[in-house]
Amino acid sequence: MDEHTFTHNFSNHKRTHKTYLCYEVEILHGDSGIPPDEDKGFLCNKGTDQPGLPCHVELYLLGRIRSWKLDRKLHCRLTCFISWTPCGTCARELAEFLKENSHVSLCIFASRIYSLNDYEAGLRTLQEAGAQIAIMTFKEFRHCWETFVDHQGRPFQPWDELDINSQGLSKELQAILQTRQN
DNA sequence: ATTTTCAAT
Numbered sequence: 382m383d384e385h386t387f388t389h390n391f392s393n394h395k396r397t398h399k400t401y402l403c404y405e406v407e408i409l410h411g412d413s414g415i416p417p418d419e420d421k422g423f424l425c426n427k428g429t430d431q432p433g434l435p436c437h438v439e440l441y442l443l444g445r446i447r448s449w450k451l452d453r454k455l456h457c458r459l460t461c462f463i464s465w466t467p468c469g470t471c472a473r474e475l476a477e478f479l480k481e482n483s484h485v486s487l488c489i490f491a492s493r494i495y496s497l498n499d500y501e502a503g504l505r506t507l508q509e510a511g512a513q514i515a516i517m518t519f520k521e522f523r524h525c526w527e528t529f530v531d532h533q534g535r536p537f538q539p540w541d542e543l544d545i546n547s548q549g550l551s552k553e554l555q556a557i558l559q560t561r562q563n
Numbered sequence: 564a565t566t567t568t569c570a571a572t
Contacts, residue, residue, distance in 0.1 A: 400569040
């Protein structure tokens with residue numbers, strides 16, 4: 382991923398019309414069976430500006446995971462860094478996947494909270510399915526920069542308000558996740 | 564082209 386794509390899409394004070402997702406796969410014990418170049422990578426949604434039906438990035442991620450044909454006997458830990466939290470529909474899709482694939486655990490760090498429609502219930506459903514959901518902090522932004530960005534040796538430069546935005550969004554997410562479902 | 568959260572206007 383180039384520097385501008387990362388900075389533009391992951392800055393936590395912007396509202397972009399694209400969603401990027403960086404992922405890392407870790408197989409605990411044994412040979413993964415994952416092609417070596419697919420243990421980490423990034424994806425982007427397909428919007429209405431591209432041919433074909435639009436598709437949220439989470440569905441591409443599920444497609445990619447399924448293509449790996451993971452060994453159900455081995456535990457797989459998947460960590461995602463995503464510029465927007467999943468929408469309600471995608472959150473339920475991910476939750477369903479986790480229920481059907483108990484050998485996969487999912488940890489999501491999001492830059493911003495996508496807050497349209499039934500996003501709150503969706504995030505709670507995803508959490509109840511076992512996913513860890515948190516807001517990206519400086520540590521995660523720097524990790525993504527170092528891991529996924531073609532940074533040409535340049536260190537991660539935080540933008541203004543990174544920390545304060547992250548803290549505010551974390552409180553907001555905590556409030557959502559701690560609300561009891563009815 | 565602008566703005567309006569995985570675009571919509």
